[in-house]
Amino acid sequence: MCDVQDLEYMDLGKEEKCQRLGKTCMKCKEGAAVVVIRVGDAFCKSCFRDYFVHKFRAMLGKNRVVYPGEKVLLAYSGGASSSAMIHQVQEGLSREAPKKLRFTPGILFIDEGAVCGQSWEQREQTLSEVQQLLKKTNFPFYIVALEQVFNFPQYVLQSALPVNPKDPVNYKQAVNNFLGQKMAHPADELGGKAHELAQLFATGGTYSRPPVVYTSALIGMFSNARTLTAKLELLQCLRSHLIMIVALTCGYPKVMTGESCTRLATRLLSNISLGRGAFLPLDTGFSDDRYGNVITVRPMREYSLKEISFYNRLFNVPSVFIPTLETKAPDNSSIQHLSESFITKLQADFPSTVSTMYRTSEKLNISRADVTEENVQQERCLICMCTLDTCIGDASAFSATQVSQRLSQRKPNKNAEPTGNPERPRCNNEQCCDRSSSCSSSVLDTEDFMPLLCYGCRLTVRDMISVSAFPPYILQEAEQRSRRLGMRREIQEFLLDEGCEDL
Known part of the structure; x- marks a missing residue:
């Protein structure tokens, strides 16, 4: 039972709470506080708006990645964070803005209803709400179904291969170069096939239902995954590929996403659990340049989900509720959902949890090795497009894990088989198999697929x-990369070492 001291402590807590809710704004010292972000950080409505806007502008101005006049694609998911991001861009481009934003925006929405098991009628209702909301922005917008990934040609991944990092230049010099000369259009990397992809991405209200074959293939791929963790990772990779292709085709060298500080803290913890610790600077940093000339930036990464929710509520920023794979799922249904639940509950008792994890991710850096044009395809993961983290020495934890897995999966073979490498199964069309880049019927097993992936994608x-x-x-x-690796192994003994000089 509670004693007298406990009752007095509870009364003091109630009095302190009442005083905190009734205090004045910490900035103007005049208006009544309507929002308490953290302990001692109380704002009135006007000061909270200035604080929110300043943080968005400062994030873009401090990093200096987006150039004046550049086209930027805003990735919209219908949630609170991406809705607040679009609202900030609208405010920054208005005539009343004191320091106007100087880029040209476009909006992309990806319809993922087929993955979540929605019928076409439910998807149409959601798309109608999204269209009405995006039309009010007066920005060009694109609505693309996730099924379109089954309509991409092979060269989209080859066009998205990252280039060697150039020497850093001064921001003013980069802006002068951008304004002074005609920059290469991102679609030029696709060659003459860019117009074929452009027809897949409808603008405005011309969105049409994707073919049933693609919908069935998408549902079958996610049904092929045994766990919700794998499904969420696949969805994230396919979504990133689709965003990259739309930006590349429609001429947007920059992409803005609306991940909040809370979301990135969750991703930090879940990616470490999923073996993606080597790529945390790309997955949680401000900019992500893994896709070459299409760079992803995260201007909302300093906002907590609490700040975004308060802003949307006070200033009537509309959003659309769209069910996801994690909707109504238990906490232990996936590693991502369990990490989110853990951080959210810890944040309720310790308010500095998210900010501490966020500041930790800011200090992470990725080591960039020199990559040549000949081996760039073999040194990048086939799914996430990150540099392979499996090219390490034999005396490593990864190699020990690989040996343990091979020994545990080995089965006793009673019937002796002839030595030598068995020939890979081929499709019936021999002319098709002779072309290494166009065969779509070749058989590729999991063992041939694994060497092309990073450690996290292998899991x-x-x-x-x-x-x-x-x-x-x-x-x-x-298939093409696997054949190149096989050819390299066959002629390995005839190749000179990289350190050898020409005689």
């Missing part, structure tokens, strides 16, 4: 029944 693929459910552009690229 995802192991949770899948078969790799044949991947979209054709991934399978074709995997």
Whole structure:
């Protein structure tokens, strides 16, 4: 039972809470506080708006990634964070803005209803709400179904290969170069095939239902994954590929996403659990340049989900509720959902949890090795497009894990088989198999697929029944890279070492 001291402590807590809610704004010292972000940080409505806007502008101005006059694609998911991001861009481009934003925005919405098991009628209702909301922005917008990943040709991954990092230049010099000369259009990387992809991405209200074959293939691929963790990782990778292709085709060298500080803290913890610790600077940093000339930036990464929710509520920023794979799922249904639940509950008792994890991620850096044009395809993961973290020495934890897995999966073979490498199964069309870049019927097993993936994506693929459910552009690229690796092994003894000089 509570004693007298406990009752007095509870009364003091109630009095302190009442005083905190009734205090004045910490900035103007005049208006009544309507929002308490953290302990001692109370704002009135006007000062909270200035604080929110200043943080968004300062994030873009401090990093200096977006150039004046550049086209920027805003990735919209219908949630609170991406809705607040679009509202900030609208405010920054208005005539009343004191320091106007100087880029040209466009909006992209990806329809993922098929993955979540929605019927076409439910998807149409959601798309209608999204269209009405995006039309009010007066920005060009694109609504693309996730099923379109099954309509991509193979060269989209080859066009998205990252280039060697150039020497850093001064921001003013970069802006002068951008304004003074005609920059290369991102679609030029696709060659003469860019107009074929452009027809897949409808603008405005011309969105049409995707073919039933693609919808069935998408549902079959996610049904092929055994766990919700693998499904969420696949969805994230396919979504990133689709955003990259739309930006590349429609001429947007920059992409803005609306991940909040809370979301990035969750991703930090879940990615470490999923073996993606080597790529945390790309997955949680301000900019992500893994896709070459299409750079992803995260201007909302300093906002907590609490700040965004308060802003949307006070200033009537509309959003659309769209069910996801994690909707109504228990906390232990996936590693991502468990990490989110853990951080959210810890944040309620310790308010500095999210900010501490966020500041930790800011200090992480990725080591960039020199990559040549000849081996760039072999040193990048086929799914997430990150540098392979599996090219390490034999005396490592990864190599020990690989040996343990091979020994545990080995089965006794009673019937002796002839030595030598068995020939890979081929499709019936011999002319098709002779062309290494266009064969879509070749058989590629999981063992041939694994060397092309990073450690985190290997864990995802192991949770899948078969790799044949991947979209054709991934399978074709995997087949081509696998053959190149096989050819290199065959002629390895005839190659000179990199350190040898020409005689």
